[in-house]
Amino acid sequence: xxxxxxxQVLDALQQRFGADxxxxxxxxxxxxxxxxxxxxxxxxxFLKNHEQLRLDFLxxxxxxxxxxxxGREIAVVxxxxxxxxxxxxxxxAFLPISNPEIASATKLYSAANWMERETYDFYGVLxxxxxxxxxxxxxxxxxxxxxxxxYALEDETRNDKDDRxxxx
Amino acid sequence: xxxxxxxxxxxxxxxxxxxGEIAVLNLGPTHPATHGVFxxxxxxxxxxxxxxxxxxxxxxxxxxxxxxxxxYNQITPITDRLNYCSSPIxxxxxxxTVEKLAGIEVSKRVDYMRVIIMELARIADHLVCxxxxxxxTGALTGFTYMFQERERIYEMFEAxxxxxxxxxxxxxxxxxxxxxxxxxxxxxxxxxxxxxxxDEFDSLVTRNRIFMDRVIKAGPIAAERALxxxxxxxxxxxxxxxxxxxxxxxYSSYQDxxxxxxxxxxxxxxxxxxxxxxxxxxxxxxxxQALDNMPAGKHYTEVPDYYLPPKDEVYKSMEALIYHFKIxxxxxxxxxxxxxxxxxxxxxxxGYYLISDGGRTPYRLHFRRPCFIYYQAYPEMxxxxxxxxxxxxxxxxxxxxxxxxx
Numbered sequence: 001x002x003x004x005x006x007x008q009v010l011d012a013l014q015q016r017f018g019a020d021x022x023x024x025x026x027x028x029x030x031x032x033x034x035x036x037x038x039x040x041x042x043x044x045x046f047l048k049n050h051e052q053l054r055l056d057f058l059x060x061x062x063x064x065x066x067x068x069x070x071g072r073e074i075a076v077v078x079x080x081x082x083x084x085x086x087x088x089x090x091x092x093a094f095l096p097i098s099n100p101e102i103a104s105a106t107k108l109y110s111a112a113n114w115m116e117r118e119t120y121d122f123y124g125v126l127x128x129x130x131x132x133x134x135x136x137x138x139x140x141x142x143x144x145x146x147x148x149x150x151y152a153l154e155d156e157t158r159n160d161k162d163d164r165x166x167x168x
Numbered sequence: 169x170x171x172x173x174x175x176x177x178x179x180x181x182x183x184x185x186x187x188g189e190i191a192v193l194n195l196g197p198t199h200p201a202t203h204g205v206f207x208x209x210x211x212x213x214x215x216x217x218x219x220x221x222x223x224x225x226x227x228x229x230x231x232x233x234x235x236x237x238x239x240y241n242q243i244t245p246i247t248d249r250l251n252y253c254s255s256p257i258x259x260x261x262x263x264x265t266v267e268k269l270a271g272i273e274v275s276k277r278v279d280y281m282r283v284i285i286m287e288l289a290r291i292a293d294h295l296v297c298x299x300x301x302x303x304x305t306g307a308l309t310g311f312t313y314m315f316q317e318r319e320r321i322y323e324m325f326e327a328x329x330x331x332x333x334x335x336x337x338x339x340x341x342x343x344x345x346x347x348x349x350x351x352x353x354x355x356x357x358x359x360x361x362x363x364x365x366x367d368e369f370d371s372l373v374t375r376n377r378i379f380m381d382r383v384i385k386a387g388p389i390a391a392e393r394a395l396x397x398x399x400x401x402x403x404x405x406x407x408x409x410x411x412x413x414x415x416x417x418x419y420s421s422y423q424d425x426x427x428x429x430x431x432x433x434x435x436x437x438x439x440x441x442x443x444x445x446x447x448x449x450x451x452x453x454x455x456x457q458a459l460d461n462m463p464a465g466k467h468y469t470e471v472p473d474y475y476l477p478p479k480d481e482v483y484k485s486m487e488a489l490i491y492h493f494k495i496x497x498x499x500x501x502x503x504x505x506x507x508x509x510x511x512x513x514x515x516x517x518x519g520y521y522l523i524s525d526g527g528r529t530p531y532r533l534h535f536r537r538p539c540f541i542y543y544q545a546y547p548e549m550x551x552x553x554x555x556x557x558x559x560x561x562x563x564x565x566x567x568x569x570x571x572x573x574x
Binding site: 056060065086110115146147 | 395
């Protein structure tokens with residue numbers, strides 16, 4: 001993977017989506033582009049069917065919760081991979097926690113089905129037009145989204161574990 | 169009585185195509201034919217599967233949430249319990265992720281030692297998978313032979329780290345101890361005798377007519393569908409795509425080694441089996457190369473902030489005591505940042521997506537678990553096949569419950 005290739009991906013994205021593109025960064029050599037949630041399907045579709053780039057493998061899909069960032073609390077993160085050119089690309093779309101809705105990528109990638117169910121299960125991200133958006137790892141009767149930051153790992157009613165003594 | 173049973177059995181078989189009555193069959197969550205906790209609700213017409221609906225999550229242990237409260241060195245045991253047939257690969261993958269985040273360059277010797285351990289783990293994993301494919305076709309003998317060989321690999325792990333299955337092997341920065349003499353002796357012995365024993369297994373199964381009739385064209389998947397389903401590892405290579413993280417994004421000095429990536433054509437059970445058979449030979453080849461070219465030096469890299477000092481020094485030297493205390497209490501300097509690191513696990517691309525805010529624990533850690541992603545293709549792969557082929561397809565896909573459910 002070279003910077004040249006990164007530039008190529010960025011140029012193609014800029015040409016097609018222009019001002020819609022958000023911040024661009026390269027943490028640890030992996031090109032990361034922020035895109036508006038409303039355009040996610042267009043971007044994925046464009047990258048998948050782009051003749052030169054061939055970013056047509058969905059490596060991973062997950063979410064992150066940033067409670068301190070009002071209006072952008074939930075980040076949905078896509079990792080794409082072009083096996084032909086060996087380019088990896090990370091896409092991020094931020095959603096407000098009050099309405100965490102984003103289009104489902106299942107039409108483009110069958111692999112997205114369970115990844116999106118997992119993301120819904122743990123973060124409550126609602127993927128519109130998903131064929132079967134149910135919980136996948138937790139039980140159906142669960143009424144909260146456990147990986148959100150407001151749910152502490154340990155039972156808060158316990159008082160035998162004082163964080164100060166554990167360096168936490 | 170027995171006569172009646174036989175007659176009833178005969179009727180069952182013959183009714184398969186005649187009346188087309190559809191039954192719902194609950195395969196799992198605990199079933200002798202599924203290796204692990206998998207539930208599949210099957211709609212069957214006689215022996216033929218019309219629809220399958222997998223339910224997963226029976227052994228979900230919330231690893232991603234747990235990881236958000238654990239210091240980095242305490243996450244290694246969690247990774248053990250993902251694909252527990254090849255824990256060392258998961259451990260090494262995690263160490264390398266943290267090293268990437270913290271900017272630690274480990275020495276060549278550590279890289280090579282890691283390669284040896286990881287390839288041994290890959291052999292152990294493939295042996296389990298392939299010999300179990302044998303069992304599911306009715307060939308139990310090969311299984312008993314190959315589990316003896318796996319046992320020898322576990323003994324080697326035991327010599328290096330004291331554990332066998334959930335190894336927690338290695339440290340951030342290197343290994344806890346150098347390869348002991350016992351390990352070297354056992355590895356030497358293994359390299360001498362294993363190929364012969366493995367050939368025996370190979371000759372029992374691979375070109376066996378009964379086996380071939382049973383597995384060829386069972387549970388096939390085309391390359392295009394496999395890619396769309398996010399397949400990686402041997403399952404993707406069996407479909408004909410030569411994607412291997414070790415070659416495409418080399419880590420731990422894999423670029424120094426010469427090896428072949430075997431690929432299949434049809435993506436059926438036989439191809440998956442054959443790809444694994446060949447990979448075992450390639451892994452042996454890699455181990456030999458690593459042993460022959462093993463660089464001199466220490467089994468760890470000088471990163472006192474992350475690597476636990478030897479215990480006897482902790483009692484004697486102030487620095488060692490301080491570092492020991494800080495690491496054990498989880499006070500290691502970790503920069504803020506986000507990193508994705510992938511290794512070639514025994515069943516596919518095992519990725520770690522780690523976000524750090526500079527605190528003592530990860531802000532977010534997501535495991536890209538290969539079998540969680542490719543197991544969703546299972547209903548499509550077994551649709552229209554026989555129930556017995558479905559069992560075979562599952563075991564040849566190498567779905568590991570621990571990794572599936574995280």
